[in-house]
Amino acid sequence: xxxxxxxxxxxxxxxxxxxxxxxxxxxxxxxxxxxxxxxxxxxxxxxxxxxxxxxxxxxxxxxxxxxxxxxxxxxxxxxxxxxxxxxxxxxxxxxxxxxxxxxxxxxxxxxxxxxxxxxxxxxxxxxxxxxxxxxxxxxxxxxxxxxxxxxxxxxxxxxxxxxxxxxxxxxxxxxxxxxxxxxxxxxxxxxxxxxxxxxxxxxxxxxxxxxxxxxxxxxxxxxxxxxxxxxxxxxxxxxxxxxxxxxxxxxxxxxxxxxxxxxxxxxxxxxxxxxxxxxxxxxxxxxxxxxxxxxxxxxxxxxxxxxxxxxxxxxxxxxxxxxxxxxxxxxxxxxxxxxx
Amino acid sequence: xxxxxxxxxxxxxxxxxxxxxxxxxxxxxxxxxxxxxxxxxxxxxxxxxxxxxxxxxxxxxxxxxxxxxxxxxxxxxxxxxxxxxxxxxxxxxxxxxxxxxxxxxxxxxxxxxxxxxxxxxxxxxxxxxxxxxxxxxxxxxxxxxxxxxxxxxxxxxxxxxxxxxxxxxxxxxxxxxxxxxxxxxxxxxxxxxxxxxxxxxxxxxxxxxxxxxxxxxxxxxxxxxxxxxx
Numbered sequence: 125x126x127x128x129x130x131x132x133x134x135x136x137x138x139x140x141x142x143x144x145x146x147x148x149x150x151x152x153x154x155x156x157x158x159x160x161x162x163x164x165x166x167x168x169x170x171x172x173x174x175x176x177x178x179x180x181x182x183x184x185x186x187x188x189x190x191x192x193x194x195x196x197x198x199x200x201x202x203x204x205x206x207x208x209x210x211x212x213x214x215x216x217x218x219x220x221x222x223x224x225x226x227x228x229x230x231x232x233x234x235x236x237x238x239x240x241x242x243x244x245x246x247x248x249x250x251x252x253x254x255x256x257x258x259x260x261x262x263x264x265x266x267x268x269x270x271x272x273x274x275x276x277x278x279x280x281x282x283x284x285x286x287x288x289x290x291x292x293x294x295x296x297x298x299x300x301x302x303x304x305x306x307x308x309x310x311x312x313x314x315x316x317x318x319x320x321x322x323x324x325x326x327x328x329x330x331x332x333x334x335x336x337x338x339x340x341x342x343x344x345x346x347x348x349x350x351x352x353x354x355x356x357x358x359x360x361x362x363x364x365x366x367x368x369x370x371x372x373x374x375x376x377x378x379x380x381x382x383x384x385x386x387x388x389x390x391x392x393x394x395x396x397x398x399x400x401x402x403x404x405x406x407x408x409x410x411x412x413x414x415x416x417x418x419x420x421x422x423x424x425x426x427x428x429x430x431x432x433x434x435x436x437x438x439x440x441x442x443x444x445x446x447x448x449x450x451x452x453x454x455x456x457x458x459x460x461x462x463x464x
Numbered sequence: 465x466x467x468x469x470x471x472x473x474x475x476x477x478x479x480x481x482x483x484x485x486x487x488x489x490x491x492x493x494x495x496x497x498x499x500x501x502x503x504x505x506x507x508x509x510x511x512x513x514x515x516x517x518x519x520x521x522x523x524x525x526x527x528x529x530x531x532x533x534x535x536x537x538x539x540x541x542x543x544x545x546x547x548x549x550x551x552x553x554x555x556x557x558x559x560x561x562x563x564x565x566x567x568x569x570x571x572x573x574x575x576x577x578x579x580x581x582x583x584x585x586x587x588x589x590x591x592x593x594x595x596x597x598x599x600x601x602x603x604x605x606x607x608x609x610x611x612x613x614x615x616x617x618x619x620x621x622x623x624x625x626x627x628x629x630x631x632x633x634x635x636x637x638x639x640x641x642x643x644x645x646x647x648x649x650x651x652x653x654x655x656x657x658x659x660x661x662x663x664x665x666x667x668x669x670x671x672x673x674x675x676x677x678x679x680x681x682x683x684x685x686x687x688x689x690x691x692x693x694x
Contacts, residue, residue, distance in 0.1 A: 434625035
């Protein structure tokens with residue numbers, strides 16, 4: 125009798141401290157080990173969607189599966205291809221039935237660091253973002269309810285969702301969570317030559333041409349660093365970089381309704397930039413030379429033009445000569461991870 | 465039987481010990497409020513006129529205060545001993561610190577506008593996305609921007625831009641003040657920044673301020689007279 129009391133009492137105490145818990149009725153929530161270079165910013169992972177091995181695995185499968193489109197022809201990976209820095213090489217991407225997207229496909233590399241998603245920042249989390257292309261008529265054009273039914277009809281997905289999120293868990297929330305989890309793992313590898321520089325802050329890693337480009341980039345001559353500085357080559361903000369004189373109903377301002385953010389678009393990371401062409405939200409530039417020439421001589425003034433660019437505009441542009449342009453491009457390419 | 469009882473009690477005691485203990489914490493708050501003419505800043509409105517008769521608006525204002533010390537001792541020994549004011553916050557910004565020791569009834573509060581030389585190095589503060597974007601390039605001395613103060617002004621009715629970016633160790637200013645509560649409320653007077661010692665003419669500011677040591681020094685001297693604790 126006393127032995128029974130001891131056992132009951134001890135078990136009760138252990139349970140109250142959370143040392144015992146039944147795993148049988150829970151999904152496999154083994155945490156996913158997110159790896160990123162030590163000198164990168166610390167990622168913020170939402171507490172209601174921690175990365176798990178099974179969640180990421182499911183997200184990866186969904187990301188690559190054309191089942192997400194109404195006619196099973198387009199997956200996320202169709203427009204976000206690893207070889208193109210998780211973007212694609214088209215000015216506007218091609219969705220279902222040959223329809224064109226409104227803007228150039230954004231790179232997803234390091235997307236976990238962004239607090240607002242899409243070129244115009246219309247959502248505030250990857251969970252919100254994940255299902256929008258599925259339902260967009262020009263992209264995958266599939267109602268989520270229809271996708272849910274298709275997934276439920278596939279035994280493999282029923283099992284994967286059950287393992288990742290528990291029984292009967294195929295729903296919009298968990299589709300979003302899985303896709304968001306996978307996208308958060310798309311981090312540049314930290315093995316670019318620029319990373320070697322960041323790890324020891326010794327510019328001797330650069331060739332003479334790259335070093336001159338580095339000095340242009342990080343000085344007020346080029347003044348690239350105010351928008352594309354830091355370890356990831358972005359300030360994580362929305363800026364007007366002088367693409368339009370008429371900014372009415374464009375960019376972030378069209379979402380916020382605030383005229384002071386009209387013409388502003390997401391500042392993309394420059395990681396793997398040479399594999400991200402074409403450039404800008406509308407894919408208007410096909411080469412890095414064209415991009416730099418824009419800042420050199422093609423800036424357009426408007427009320428929200430970034431103040432540093434406005435100063436450059438009033439001074440006549442960046443005014444780099446052809447040699448300096450090539451030096452700058454040589455430096456930009458040091459931000460590319462080597463192809464493995 | 466007695467052995468079993470003792471064993472069980474030791475086991476129970478060790479389980480309780482493993483449970484988290486509550487520690488006594490003391491809250492300390494640092495607030496920072498940029499003002500113009502004593503009022504909170506309003507962004508994107510042509511509300512302001514300098515002593516040089518430049519009518520201007522502020523489009524972006526970001527800054528740091530840091531290295532907080534009470535009676536010469538760091539508030540916390542970590543890379544988080546700072547407060548960032550971001551453009552989205554046009555009123556006061558604040559940060560709470562949980563301290564293990566009670567605050568003295570009266571004490572000297574000390575802080576930097578910007579960063580101390582020890583913190584003003586790459587990764588001197590925690591590396592989040594905001595701090596990442598505030599880095600001051602190694603080419604220009606390294607560390608962080610202490611302040612980004614950007615906007616537009618009118619010159620003969622034509623809109624021009626200004627971008628006052630301050631940083632470098634030479635721009636550091638340390639302040640101290642006797643206070644007697646657990647809130648340090650720092651006011652930064654932007655109007656004083658433009659006139660307190662040197663009257664700033666936005667029209668004559670060069671486009672490249674970060675590399676211009678004399679302008680950095682000029683602003684440093686103005687910063688010294690632009691900060692007060694409420």
